[in-house]
Each structure stands twice: as C-alpha cells, then as structure tokens.
Amino acid sequence: MSQDSAAFTPERPLRVAVIGSGPSGIYSAESLIKQADVPVEVDIYDRLPTPYGLVRYGVAPDHLTIKSVTKAFEKTLNDDRVRFLGNVEFGRDLTREQMLAHYDAVIYAVGASSDRHLGIPGEELEGSLSATEFVAWYNGHPDAATRDLDLSRVSGVAVVGVGNVALDVSRILAKTAAELHSSDIAGHALNVLERSGVKDVYILGRRGPLQAKFTTKELREFGELEAAGVDLHPEEIQVSEAEEAAIGDNVVKKNLEVLRGFQTLEQRDVPRTVHFRFLVSPAEILGDEQGRVRALRIQKNRLTESGSAEGTGEFEELPVQLVLRSVGYRGVPLPGVPFDEKSGTIANQGGRVTGGQQEYTAGWIKRGPSGVIGTNRKCAADTVALLLQDVSSGVLTPRTGSREALADLLAQHPVYTYEDWQELDRYETSLGAEAGRPRHKVVQLEEMLTHRRG
Ligand code: NAP
Secondary structure: OOHHHHHOOOOOOEEEEEEOOOHHHHHHHHHHHHOOOOOEEEEEEOOOOOOOOHHHHOOOOOOHHHHOOHHHHHHHHOOOOEEEEEOOOEOOOEOHHHHHHHOOEEEEOOOOOEEOOOOOOOOOOEOEEEHHHHHHHHOOOOOOOOOOOOOOOOOEEEEEOOOHHHHHHHHHHHOOHHHHOOOOOOHHHHHHHHOOOOOEEEEEOOOOHHHOOOOHHHHHHHHHOOOEEEEEOHHHHOOOHHHHHOOOOHHHHHHHHHHHHHHOOOOOOOOEEEEEEOOEEEEEEEEOOOOEEEEEEEEEEEEOOOOOEEEEEEEEEEOOOEEEEOOOEEOOOOOOOOEEOOOOEEOEEOOEEOOOOOEEEOOHHHHOOOOOOOHHHHHHHHHHHHHHHHHHHOOOOOOOOOHHHHHHHOOOOOOEOHHHHHHHHHHHHHHHHHOOOOOOOOOOHHHHHHOOOO
C-alpha cells in the first residue's frame, strides 16, 4: 500500500456506504472488512427493513439450503465496523448528494428489481404478469403481498422462458400445499396455492434444449414432484449426433440426459402435468370479454445458423388463464446515478461508476442479471479491489462528513437496525415453529416496523 492509504486511520477510517443489502451489498462489505490495509467503517442501507434482498425475496421458498447463505451474511452484519440501516430509501430518505457528502465512497448494489417485457399483443391483460411479480408475491415482498391473486379458476399456466426463474415459478405452481408446507412461502400464497385449480404448466423455450439457461439440479426436481408428471414433445428435444458431439458444456449435456430421462418416467395417475416445450415463441396473449387471459398463441420456431430462433409460420393455441413472462430481470436507475439504458445497468467500468464521484457498483446492477448468488462474491471483491486501488493511488480522498452528522439527518426517520431485524427474525421463526414451518413471514411494512429490539 502506498502513502495515500495513510489518509485513513483507525481514528478516521475509510467510510463507505453500500446501497442494498442483498448478496452483492453484503459481499462488498465482507471484502472491505476482510482486508487489512485500510481501516474501514461500512454502512449498509436498504429501502426495506429486512436485509438479504434476493435471498429473502427472490430465492425460491422451497430452496432453503440456498438461503442458509444468510449464516455467512450474519457474520458480516455482526462485525463492529458494519452497520445496517434498513427502511432508508436512497434518493428519497437520503439523496445522492447527502451520501456523497458524508461518505468517502458509495457502492451501489441494488440488484435488478424490474423485468423485461415480451413485446407481444395482450401483455396488459389481467392474468399476464412477470415472474418477478409472482416471485415477489409468493415470497411475501411488501410491495407485492397485497396483490389479489386467485388461482382457483386457473387450470393452465404458461411460463415463458427457460431459465432458473422459470423453473422456480413452475415448480411452485406444480407442488401441492403439503409439499410447500416445509418451505418459507408467505402464508397468503400458501392459502391461494392450496385452492389452486392448476392442472397444466407449460414451460416455453424459444430455442432448443441445448440453448436452455436452467441448471441440471433445478431441472431434475421436476422428476420428483408428488402430484405432477412431466410431458415432452420428443421432436422438440431431438438433437442430431453432430450437435450432441459438439456439446462443450457439461451442464447442457446433463440437462439433455435429464430431459431424455423424463420420457422414460413411470406414468402415474397425478392431477398435474408440467409440459416442457422447446422451439416455440409466444405470439399473442388472447383475452376473454372481461379482459382476462384465456389462451396463449405460440409460433413454432427453427434454429438459424447463428443459433437464434426463427418463426416457421405454424401456430398453436395453449388454453391458459395465467401467463408468467420469465425472460430476465432488468435494473432500475437510481436518482442521479449514471445509467446505461441499453443494458439496464449503472454505467460503469469494471465497477467504477462512469463519471462518478468516488462511486462504485457491484452485482446485477453492475453486470446485468446473471449468475448464482456466489457469482456476486467475486463481483463484489473485484469492485472493492478497484476502490482500494483508488485509495492507494490517492484518487479516492477523505470527505468531511461523519456518522454523527448523518445521524442528525436521519433523526426523524425510523431507521431499522440489524438488532431490530434480529428481533423480527426471532418473531418470524418462532411463529413458523408453532405451525411446524421454518418461518412465518411478516409481509406488511407497517407490521415489520413494530418489531424492534426492546
Ligand atoms: P435467464 O437465465 O437469463 O433466462 C431467461 C430466459 O428467457 C432464457 O431462456 C431466454 O431465452 C428467455 N427469453 C428472453 N427473451 C425472450 C423472449 N422475448 N421470448 C421468449 N423467451 C425469451 O434469466 P432468469 O431465469 O431470470 O435468471 C436470472 C439469473 O438468476 C440466472 O443467472 C439464473 O441462473 C439465476 N437463478 C438461479 C437460481 C438457482 O440457482 N436455483 C434460481 C433462480 C435464478 P434465450 O436464451 O433464447 O434468450
């Protein structure tokens, strides 16, 4: 480290604000406290009272082992140099100018909270929504918990896209309430799914099985469902010998094996079927007289030389009353922070915000919505390495603000601390335990704020 690192001392540490307490935010804080060259103090902000972002509100409720990553996150949040300031929204409760005045550096790690559209007629109909909204609803996100969903008159669902999110929403729809009981799915969603009329779930890939984005472990789960069988069109998973020999990716190879294996599964008398369809694109969502989804018109595709999907002009109608588009998340701009509309990310070079003032970014809002939770660890570490490089080169200089001055700014605001969250966490898990469930999520913001330490 150069002389410039001495600009920060244990008495006057490098003060960093991290915006967002999902995986990329917490991993950023972890990287900052794990290095020994520069003394640091990290404040992690979240607009919600609860930490962990997509781990709490994105990861499927029946994938509890993935959620156990919060054990590692707790270590970071329990560190004396780290503070959690929940229920503080960037741009509303604290502006960018205020952040820049009080912190030496700001790391934006807000993820990608919106979704992409299909751009086909009928997308505005009732019963057409994004998988993002559906996931937020069943995971009890306060923004989505009040959504009035009734699945009792839904027998067919089309899920557009063949990534892991598409598999998550399809699996939740295909599982029975008994199977979901051991998950931490929100109570309101469990009640609705218990009365679900769903019989057919169609998972639609616009290209072939070799181009699908899902991973094998997630695909395999469809062969293990209690009340749902799997249906495939053999011609849609047909792969030539040459194509098969050219598969370089082990996941793709394994996916193909699993899909082929589905065809040999023992036929069971079960009420639900998950249909994997490939080489089909949604063309139009059709509505009834009340403006509700009644069917999805799809067009069959062929693959072009370059590997993209091309319509054949042959159409088919799927009788569905719910269409979930699961074609990728999209980042949302933060007030005043340079944004690249095309990629839906904060404009940045390797994590340094383009034209920023000692501002950095990590995770999905830096590189786009791809990769698993662990991918964000390396991504955050790369950003923090750049930040420390800027400290070392003297580009990143101390500012005048202090924690005290900041406390004055937030004096009238109900900041939710990490200790408050621990209280809510205890409440949710004890309520869950009474019902034999891992957790009973509190889903209303107002109610969350009533659970505080002492
Ligand atoms: P994704 O993996 O990028 O998949 C998006 C899918 O949408 C692709 O199949 C894509 O097909 C399709 N698509 C895009 N535009 C389309 C259109 N106009 N019409 C039809 N299909 C279209 O995104 P994701 O599923 O949202 O997942 C985001 C990230 O989170 C991924 O990295 C995923 O692995 C991760 N994740 C992981 C887990 C887990 O580990 N269990 C769970 C959930 C999410 P093309 O390939 O043809 O573009």
